[in-house]
Amino acid sequence: MAEPLRALIFDVDGTLAETEELHRRAFNDAFAAAGLDWHWSVADYTLLLRTTGGKERIARFVSEMGDEPAQVDIAALHRDKTRRYGELVDQGALVLRPSVRTLLSQARSVNLHVAVVTTTSHPNVEALCRACFAKSADEVFDVIVAGDDVPAKKPAPDAYALALSRLGVSPAQAVAFEDSANGLRAAMAAGLRCIVSPAIYTRDEDFTGALAVIPDLGQIGGLAALRRLVEHCG
């Protein structure tokens, strides 16, 4: 018999909001402030996004230029990028994607657990929750797992596995929401069903294995339809 649904687990970047243009701007601003003549165009960033994690993305970029990653203080550069991203979010540059707010409040109203599993960092989740919900992240989500909380970032299953263990639910009792192939692979590797709503930077990716691929979370048709979809495919 299908397991009843107990938890919804959301990716952040690209899923809760279209954040990546803001991340790209924050990266470029940090590079300029550090006196580096690097600039990531939309085309560059589309390719670079295949490497999850900002620090890992910078390291890949440096090594592709033929430099040694050790010659650049990647941690300091990324700290400055995170600070700049937070400032942009605080200025109101983000809106939630369609139906995110409704789905979260419907889930809350029937005591489903809600969690975040993201490759970005805790300060960025806080900034988004402050700006979009006027609440702290732990008022919006029961569990928050960020990239540096685990040894391996998406597409590894580590962050999803940690969230499931903190939620106290099995993969069959939860569903993940993602926008990217790396996120889908991470969720599936943790044994989860995953609904994909592609974002601006991920719309041409391969989502084989997704429970559904939909333009936005409103297409699910609400919590009752989500339960039918997930419990039917258990």
Ligand code: XBP
């Ligand atoms: C998001 C990422 C992050 C963001 C930038 O992936 O890979 O690196 O692009 O955030 P996902 P940081 O949506 O799959 O979690 O610079 O803080 O890493």
Ligand code: MG
């Ligand atoms: Mg994402």
